Amino acid sequence: MKKDIILAGVGGQGILSIAAIIGTAAINAGLFLKQAEVHGMSQRGGDVQSHLRLSSEEIASDLIPGGLTDLIVSVEPMESLRYLPMLSPDGWLITNTEPFVNIPNYPDINKVISEIEAFPRHIALNAEQIAKDLGSVRSANIVMLGACSPFLDLDYYLLENAIRNILQNKGEELVKINIDAFKAGLKFAEENK
Amino acid sequence: MEWFAKNIEKLISFVNYIRNFNQNKFMEHKLLLLGDEAIAQGAIDAGLSGIYAYPGTPSTEITEYVQRSKEAHEKNISSEWSANEKTAMETALGMSYAGKRAMACMKHVGLNVAADPFINSAITGAHGGLIVVSADDPSMHSSQNEQDSRFYGKFAMIPILEPSNQQEAYDMVNYGFNFSEKMKIPVLLRITTRLAHSRAGVKRNISKEQNKGGLHDNLKQFILLPAIARKQYKDLLNKQSEFEKASEESSFNKYIAGEDKKLGIIACGIANNYLMENYPDRKVPYPVLKICQYPVPKKIIEKIYDECDEILVLEDGYPLVEELLKGLLGKGKKIKGRLDGTIPRDGELNPNIVATALGKDFTKGKEIPEFIAGRPPSLCRGCSHNDTFLALNEAMSDYSKGRVFSDIGCYTLSALKPLESINSCVDMGASITMAIGAADAGMIPAVATIGDSTFTHSGITGLLDAVNNKSPITILILDNLTTAMTGGQKSSAFGKIEDICLGVGVEKEHIHIIKPLIKYHEGNVKIIKEELAYKGVSVIIPRRECVQTLNKRMRAKHKIKTVSL
Numbered sequence: 001m002k003k004d005i006i007l008a009g010v011g012g013q014g015i016l017s018i019a020a021i022i023g024t025a026a027i028n029a030g031l032f033l034k035q036a037e038v039h040g041m042s043q044r045g046g047d048v049q050s051h052l053r054l055s056s057e058e059i060a061s062d063l064i065p066g067g068l069t070d071l072i073v074s075v076e077p078m079e080s081l082r083y084l085p086m087l088s089p090d091g092w093l094i095t096n097t098e099p100f101v102n103i104p105n106y107p108d109i110n111k112v113i114s115e116i117e118a119f120p121r122h123i124a125l126n127a128e129q130i131a132k133d134l135g136s137v138r139s140a141n142i143v144m145l146g147a148c149s150p151f152l153d154l155d156y157y158l159l160e161n162a163i164r165n166i167l168q169n170k171g172e173e174l175v176k177i178n179i180d181a182f183k184a185g186l187k188f189a190e191e192n193k
Numbered sequence: 194m195e196w197f198a199k200n201i202e203k204l205i206s207f208v209n210y211i212r213n214f215n216q217n218k219f220m221e222h223k224l225l226l227l228g229d230e231a232i233a234q235g236a237i238d239a240g241l242s243g244i245y246a247y248p249g250t251p252s253t254e255i256t257e258y259v260q261r262s263k264e265a266h267e268k269n270i271s272s273e274w275s276a277n278e279k280t281a282m283e284t285a286l287g288m289s290y291a292g293k294r295a296m297a298c299m300k301h302v303g304l305n306v307a308a309d310p311f312i313n314s315a316i317t318g319a320h321g322g323l324i325v326v327s328a329d330d331p332s333m334h335s336s337q338n339e340q341d342s343r344f345y346g347k348f349a350m351i352p353i354l355e356p357s358n359q360q361e362a363y364d365m366v367n368y369g370f371n372f373s374e375k376m377k378i379p380v381l382l383r384i385t386t387r388l389a390h391s392r393a394g395v396k397r398n399i400s401k402e403q404n405k406g407g408l409h410d411n412l413k414q415f416i417l418l419p420a421i422a423r424k425q426y427k428d429l430l431n432k433q434s435e436f437e438k439a440s441e442e443s444s445f446n447k448y449i450a451g452e453d454k455k456l457g458i459i460a461c462g463i464a465n466n467y468l469m470e471n472y473p474d475r476k477v478p479y480p481v482l483k484i485c486q487y488p489v490p491k492k493i494i495e496k497i498y499d500e501c502d503e504i505l506v507l508e509d510g511y512p513l514v515e516e517l518l519k520g521l522l523g524k525g526k527k528i529k530g531r532l533d534g535t536i537p538r539d540g541e542l543n544p545n546i547v548a549t550a551l552g553k554d555f556t557k558g559k560e561i562p563e564f565i566a567g568r569p570p571s572l573c574r575g576c577s578h579n580d581t582f583l584a585l586n587e588a589m590s591d592y593s594k595g596r597v598f599s600d601i602g603c604y605t606l607s608a609l610k611p612l613e614s615i616n617s618c619v620d621m622g623a624s625i626t627m628a629i630g631a632a633d634a635g636m637i638p639a640v641a642t643i644g645d646s647t648f649t650h651s652g653i654t655g656l657l658d659a660v661n662n663k664s665p666i667t668i669l670i671l672d673n674l675t676t677a678m679t680g681g682q683k684s685s686a687f688g689k690i691e692d693i694c695l696g697v698g699v700e701k702e703h704i705h706i707i708k709p710l711i712k713y714h715e716g717n718v719k720i721i722k723e724e725l726a727y728k729g730v731s732v733i734i735p736r737r738e739c740v741q742t743l744n745k746r747m748r749a750k751h752k753i754k755t756v757s758l
């Protein structure tokens with residue numbers, strides 16, 4: 001088993017939390033893992049990415065070789081396209097469709113969305129809206145985690161437990177909201193893949 | 194009683210067996226750690242007594258891990274932030290002097306600040322194990338240059354360890370402390386961003402007790418008067434052959450045989466991983482030498498050089514080994530690497546760059562659509578710096594452009610659109626001193642903008658120069674009550690700025706505290722304008738907390754339920 005994933009978004013959108021949950025689940029599944037994160041300068045509202053690699057064999061490089069990424073998971077639509085050169089010809093593009101506009105020259109969103117939809121293997125969902133409907137806008141990243149989960153080859157319960165583990169100190173209510181967010185993303189992906 | 198006396202040894206060994214059994218069980222479990230965190234955990238387990246550091250990407254998480262660690266707390270390990278890297282390095286040296294294991298951590302440019310004690314610590318030597326961690330940033334993800342700390346290690350003539358992965362980072366700390374104590378020498382641990390900020394599973398080792406502490410045999414060792422320093426320096430020179438021997442015997446350096454002798458590959462530190470990534474079965478057809486401990490293992494290099502037609506050198510940083518091999522005239526065998534263009538001269542390595550160097554093809558994905566816009570970092574919404582620079586821009590509109598010297602921190606982002614307020618950012622503390630020089634050259638008024646943490650890092654001495662020089666400069670000390678750029682660490686300046694300025698000799702009537710908020714904009718502009726007109730040293734302190742640390746505090750206080758993961 002080998003999965004190379006790029007997590008993308010804008011500083012502060014919570015991609016490191018997605019990485020932490022998948023990471024915990026993978027380690028508990030006895031897999032090898034490497035995850036290169038971005039800290040520092042680019043976190044101030046700039047573009048951020050994380051390379052997450054899971055494998056049943058020992059992993060050499062912390063960075064995914066270009067053109068071999070299995071999944072791009074993005075919490076922001078334009079950011080999902082920034083890493084296309086990294087995506088394998090049979091990889092999946094999984095993205096939130098709600099733009100995060102903090103630059104004056106953000107491109108026409110319709111152009112961005114049609115570029116995503118032109119991609120043969122894609123899942124595009126409004127994670128923000130789904131999270132809002134569940135009562136927690138801030139769980140949009142967990143909706144995205146749910147949406148990419150069918151492609152991870154990781155058992156559902158490993159992921160659910162990882163969410164519980166990471167959130168255990170924050171109270172049952174928050175755990176429930178996030179597990180619901182996770183399930184909603186998962187359901188969307190199952191119905192649309 | 195007699196039975197007890199007879200069997201006491203058996204009993205002890207039984208207790209130890211149980212303890213080790215538990216330890217072993219717990220060691221089977223892997224921790225998911227950043228390279229930085231692996232170093233921190235490695236240090237805690239190797240009997241560390243104190244870690245001294247000033248924050249700096251990508252090194253910050255080493256010290257933060259120790260600060261958060263319950264174990265470190267129980268073991269009473271010192272981990273308060275230092276005012277700058279020089280004070281951190283000297284404090285660590287003091288702990289080593291007193292016989293305990295100490296670590297100093299910094300980003301690569303921090304080693305420039307700590308260079309004086311660092312180079313001299315090679316002459317004094319160490320007593321308790323002393324490791325200096327320097328985290329380099331090839332490709333300048335968050336830095337002003339991509340200098341390679343291995344050159345500092347070579348310059349100081351001390352051993353260097355360069356882990357290729359998180360497990361090695363963990364293991365090298367214990368090795369480094371032991372080696373440091375055995376050879377009575379500080380050891381440099383060099384990492385790069387990619388290892389510092391990448392997570393992997395790490396197995397722990399049995400944790401060690403701290404040293405008891407105590408004096409070294411030679412009480413003159415640390416007095417670098419010329420007569421003593423000459424002797425100490427000769428000692429250092431004499432140790433070089435032992436350092437080299439250790440590199441040749443080190444398990445971190447490995448020669449791996451290969452059939453095809455047309456090429457020999459020398460891969461340093463994490464460059465090894467990029468090499469191996471290109472061979473999914475991990476079998477490289479060429480002989481490979483992995484170097485993770487320096488000085489370079491000369492004999493093994495000689496072997497690979499002699500048996501191969503050409504050599505390819507892979508290093509994530511400057512071409513240190515490549516330059517050594519090539520020599521000034523480059524008359525020997527063909528050496529491929531950054532100097533002959535096989536690999537780009539600047540920037541960090543990755544699997545594809547290494548593939549190209551090996552003449553291998555790699556899959557390419559689609560092009561980035563041309564309408565994708567860049568998304569540079571920017572000041573947070575509501576940031577106090579924004580309101581300060583709006584006021585400064587207006588106050589400066591009466592003068593010609595190019596007068597605002599600045600420094601390093603979040604506020605450096607005011608260089609970008611739409612503010613475009615500042616004209617320099619060189620090294621921490623340089624704003625005040627460059628303003629003095631420019632004022633001496635006739636640029637009056639000259640302005641310096643400097644963050645609170647940067648001010649106590651290295652702005653105070655510059656302020657003293659300004660006061661002694663009676664420079665016509667206006668200094669804005671941007672007090673957001675934290676070290677924001679690196680993630681909100683406690684600032685040494687907290688609650689002390691006015692007293693420091695008064696103590697250094699700034700006149701009381703030319704020190705102003707303002708609140709950077711749009712509703713006070715007019716008043717703030719007026720104060721800045723008045724001080725710009727004053728022909729002496731003025732200090733204005735715009736004070737308002739960073740919104741990120743404020744939010745964090747409030748969230749912790751109210752345990753807001755909507756907190757995201």
Ligand SMILES: Cc1ncc(C[n+]2csc(CCOP(=O)(O)OP(=O)(O)O)c2C)c(N)n1
Pocket residue numbers: 247248249250278300302303306601602603604621643644645646647648673675676677678679684
């Ligand atoms: C010698 C050196 N050490 C550390 C750093 C890393 N660094 C850059 S900015 C910064 C924090 C500055 O804090 P402050 O001056 O309070 O400004 P703020 O970010 O809070 O606006 C640090 C630690 C550096 N660039 N150079």
Ligand code: SF4
Pocket residue numbers: 044571572573575576577578603604673677678739740741742
């Ligand atoms: S982290 Fe704080 S200081 Fe930095 S830009 Fe954001 S609000 Fe401003």
